Structure formats: C-alpha cells, structure tokens
Amino acid sequence: MKSQLVAESAGQRTFVVVLDPGEEAFAQLTAFAVDHGVGSASLTALGAFETATVGWFDPGEKTYRKIPVREQCEVLSAIGDVAIGDDGRPSLHVHAVLGLSDGTTRGGHLLDGIVRPTLEVTLVETPGHLRRRHRPELGVALIDLEA
Amino acid sequence: MKSQLVAESAGQRTFVVVLDPGEEAFAQLTAFAVDHGVGSASLTALGAFETATVGWFDPGEKTYRKIPVREQCEVLSAIGDVAIGDDGRPSLHVHAVLGLSDGTTRGGHLLDGIVRPTLEVTLVETPGHLRRRHRPELGVALIDLEA
C-alpha cells in the first residue's frame, strides 16, 4: 500500500491510496484510516481482486450472509465511508460491485478482497469526525449524526 | 433523515445525510436538496433497501420501464447529481446498483427505495446552480450547461 496526499483545503484532505498485489483491501484501508487519524471520510475505488467475500445483510437473522467470489474479478465500484466506531477507532463501511469474466456481476458489503493487480482508492477526509454506533436491535453499526 | 454539514470551503459544502428505516430515499433526498437550497451537487451512497423500483430508459417509448425489486437488497452503489429543474426546484438524478441475497445484482435509474436499515449519503454541493431541462424529443430531462 502506498498513499499520497493530493489535495488539502480548509481541513479537508484528499488521499490517493494504491494497494499492491496480494494485499487484503479491507484490512489495509482500515490500517490507512487508523494511521492517518481519519475520523470522517468518503471513498471510491476501482481495480481488481483475485478473490473476495461480500455480504448480504439478513435483517431477520441480524447478520451478514457471506457470499464468496472465488475468481479474478474487476472491482467495478467500491463506495464507502469512514467513521469512529464504538471502540474509538476508525471504522470502514464499503460496498462493492465485482465483475466476472463473462461480464456478469456480484456484489455486497465488502468483507474482504485480495488485490490483483491494483486497487486505486480516492479518499476524501472531512474535518471533525462521525460516529458509528452498534445498534443491537438491528444487528449492525450505523452512523449516528446525533452522537 | 438526519444530516450534517461536514465540510465547507470556497462555497463548496459537503453534507453527510443518513436516512432512517422506512424512509423513501428519492423523496427524502429531494426534500433535503429543497430544504438546503442545493442547486448543483453530486452524491454517492451506500446502505440497504427493503424494496425498491428502478427504471430502464426505453429510447423508443421515451419512458422508463419499471423494474421492481421486491426483496431486501444492499445498495451497492448510488451515484447521482442535483440540478434545478424546469419548475425551478432541485431535481435529483440517481442510478443504483442493488445486491440480492445470492450476490447477484439488479440496477437502474432510481425511482424509489425504502430504506432498511440505513442509507449513508455523501453529497458535495458546488456553488451556483446547474439546470436540468426536459427534452420532449428524447422524453427525459438532461443537464443543460448552456442554460
């Protein structure tokens, strides 16, 4: 993973983050947010994975159903945000659409993805921080703008 | 719906908007744009819907063919913009990709979507306003940069 601060203005910082082959995207981007003290951000990304796991949230079971994608796939879109979780650390939320070799797609809440050959991420940090709070009655952590 | 102004710089305002369970996303985001006098913006969003309707534009019929998605689905991506319509009010244009429980996807022009449990929207407003003009020969309203 390499990163560059490409713009800074009025407390808003824009980073380009480029992941290397073999890196796991979710862990790496979380580490980036922790290392740079990112408390509020949105991101978009494109690239490709050699394998990934996405999730579909089952409101009845209050958990993510895992959907493995065990083949080389284009990361057609990854859209996400960063907020501060209940543990006081940056918490990532990313959804991804993956393109298979026949052009069909799979997608879900990004659980993990192994980069091959690249993932190009634009992350725009905004000043201050957002909070993400676990909601036991729903089974997920949601951004809480009143926190 | 709750919102927070997370950055402001040189007339450009960034809002995070979080929708609540049961809210209809297209109407709520339009209301947000109206209430905040947004005349030009782009947005990205992620979250989930319990049900939604997307559309495919049929150029022959000059109308949207409705595609109902009557099941819990991840909002894998929502990308959109805001301009001022012929009626002088903010007009939203949003396309969405939705992820089903088996990881396959559906998508189209967003007509409506009922949030469950959240929709997290980052909206970047730019100064001035854009115009969206109905084009009767095409059957749609398009951004007109010469207006």
Added chain:
Amino acid sequence: MKSQLVAESAGQRTFVVVLDPGEEAFAQLTAFAVDHGVGSASLTALGAFETATVGWFDPGEKTYRKIPVREQCEVLSAIGDVAIGDDGRPSLHVHAVLGLSDGTTRGGHLLDGIVRPTLEVTLVETPGHLRRRHRPELGVALIDLEA
C-alpha cells in the same frame, strides 16, 4: 460534449462534463483531460449507452477479454481516475456497471461506450499530477505513487 468548471478551491477544480448522444465516452473524456491539462483526478458518472464494450482483465493472458454489450443500457455507475501515462499525456482508467432492460447488470473496465441520451460526469481534479506506468510483467499500467 460540454463542460463547466463548477468549483475551484486551493488548486482543486471540479468540473461537470455532459456528453451528447452519439459521442464515445472514453475518447471524449480523454480529450477533455488533455484539453484541460488534467494530471490527477477522480470521477463518477451516470447516464446511458446505446452500446458499449467492457473488459475483464485476464492475469494469465495479461490482456483484457472484451465483453460487448450491444443494447441500450443504463450507466449505473462509472468510477474512474486520471493520471499521466508513459507518453506524458493524461490517461483515463474507468470501470462501469451497466443496467440492461430486465434490470440485470454487466460490467467491466470501460473500453468504449456510445452515449444515448446523456452521460453526466463529475470530475474532481487535484493539484499536481499522478503517474501511470506500464508494467510489462503484469500487462497493465498502474498508478505509481513513487514516480
């Protein structure tokens, strides 16, 4: 193609670019980047194509497998970036998800797309420039933040 500079702040410029029916999106957006001297940018877009070609990168063959989409399709998402290529000119990298008339989707690395009726692009240029270098061992050009 028409464009408008909608925001400028601390060397960061935001453009809205609107493509016209019949224009080929990849060539037009590359021309836009060349004409405006864009050396580093990220973009999102929505609209529709009457026909398109996307690609899936085959790591074994080190080339893109072409996937033609020969029907009217919504551009559900297009996410991309701009960097300076080995030839010293702006180089675009865009991934697209396309929505067919039945709501299913196709997607890949955008090779070409003929606009019908519009493509609405928000492009955020950041100061300085990024470099994209061809990597013969991989068969693709990747952003090189150490260049």
